[in-house]
Amino acid sequence: xxxxxxxxxxxIECSVIDDIRHRGLSPILFTSRYLDESHFYHGIDMQLFDExxxxxxxxxVAMLDCIKHNGIPVTAVLGSYDEVMVPAVDVAQAxxxxxxxxxxxxxxxxxxxxxxxxxxxxxxxxxxxxxxHAITGICQGQxxxxxxxxxxxxxxxxxxxxxxEGPYYGAELLYHNGHWRVIAVNRRFLSAGxxxxxxxxxxxxxxxxxxxxxxxxxxxxxxxxxxxxxxxxSVTFIYTADGPVLVDMTLGIANARxxxxxxxxxxxxxxxxxxxxxxxxxxxxxxxxxxxxPFVADAFIFCPRAGQHDASLIDxxxxxxxxxxxxxxxxxxILARRAVGKVxxxxxxxxxxxxxxxxxxxxxxxxQVGVKPWP
Numbered sequence: 138x139x140x141x142x143x144x145x146x147x148x149i150e151c152s153v154i155d156d157i158r159h160r161g162l163s164p165i166l167f168t169s170r171y172l173d174e175s176h177f178y179h180g181i182d183m184q185l186f187d188e189x190x191x192x193x194x195x196x197x198v199a200m201l202d203c204i205k206h207n208g209i210p211v212t213a214v215l216g217s218y219d220e221v222m223v224p225a226v227d228v229a230q231a232x233x234x235x236x237x238x239x240x241x242x243x244x245x246x247x248x249x250x251x252x253x254x255x256x257x258x259x260x261x262x263x264x265x266x267x268x269x270h271a272i273t274g275i276c277q278g279q280x281x282x283x284x285x286x287x288x289x290x291x292x293x294x295x296x297x298x299x300x301x302e303g304p305y306y307g308a309e310l311l312y313h314n315g316h317w318r319v320i321a322v323n324r325r326f327l328s329a330g331x332x333x334x335x336x337x338x339x340x341x342x343x344x345x346x347x348x349x350x351x352x353x354x355x356x357x358x359x360x361x362x363x364x365x366x367x368x369x370x371s372v373t374f375i376y377t378a379d380g381p382v383l384v385d386m387t388l389g390i391a392n393a394r395x396x397x398x399x400x401x402x403x404x405x406x407x408x409x410x411x412x413x414x415x416x417x418x419x420x421x422x423x424x425x426x427x428x429x430x431p432f433v434a435d436a437f438i439f440c441p442r443a444g445q446h447d448a449s450l451i452d453x454x455x456x457x458x459x460x461x462x463x464x465x466x467x468x469x470x471i472l473a474r475r476a477v478g479k480v481x482x483x484x485x486x487x488x489x490x491x492x493x494x495x496x497x498x499x500x501x502x503x504x505q506v507g508v509k510p511w512p
Contacts, residue, residue, distance in 0.1 A: 226242055440482045
């Protein structure tokens, strides 16, 4: 049996293991994080993989040596997150397998080239005079994405900061038949206060058709400026009064929950298309004419620290309830990503007839969860 090689794996990659097996491929994992950062694999069943090899996943030469030494018949390679994407493509290219464009990936990791005219407009200033010169250059004769009000701190280096205000969004893209296609645009809900963090995501967004079209065009321009080709991308942006402003770009789908939200509202499983791509196959991107839900919100469950939480309090008979997930925990483990001192211990999905209504239903269900922190 030929092998589908996963270079590291998260929940989203694990969600397509059955699909990989149905293709007649054997899922094998290369990992260095399992030993060094075991919490990265917390909650993932390692029995999903036919074999697990502990190898430096940042070193393509080491991975190729492992493949050769063990006689692994690799027919597809998939990198799971940004830091291992370039080595994963190096491996795929050396084996003559389908993969994203390596030049585009290297461009995405080059901060100077990544700051395109339509993307980030920022620079590091060595002194106050340099700061004022940079402001003048941006505001005269160039398309300025900076607002009129600027703040800077004069130390050894002066940093020019853009203060952006507006709702926060994410776009999920697939490379399909030689073109990037915006599959979905979601709304990212933020906490109040200066140190805002994401409290939930709703798919689709609350953008009207005109602003959605404008955002989609702008996102595609950012991506094309980096000359990326192949796979999937997640792009976050803030919609200001002057239009979308780029915040971040991730090489891959945002996460397993977003992938599920997109599937529930469009009928498209983006991760299956990513597997198609690295297997050298293409299928039609067919949106469902009758999606299961109009809007699906995913609200996060927070706890100040890891602890015991009671999922039985969630009303699963609630009219708008879809699903919930609570992470198993122990007092000694680092269990989840941190958001400004809070630990995400789970999430609840709910639907609604609008973006705001769906999130309100999800947050209502989240408030029912009981969490008892460990002493």
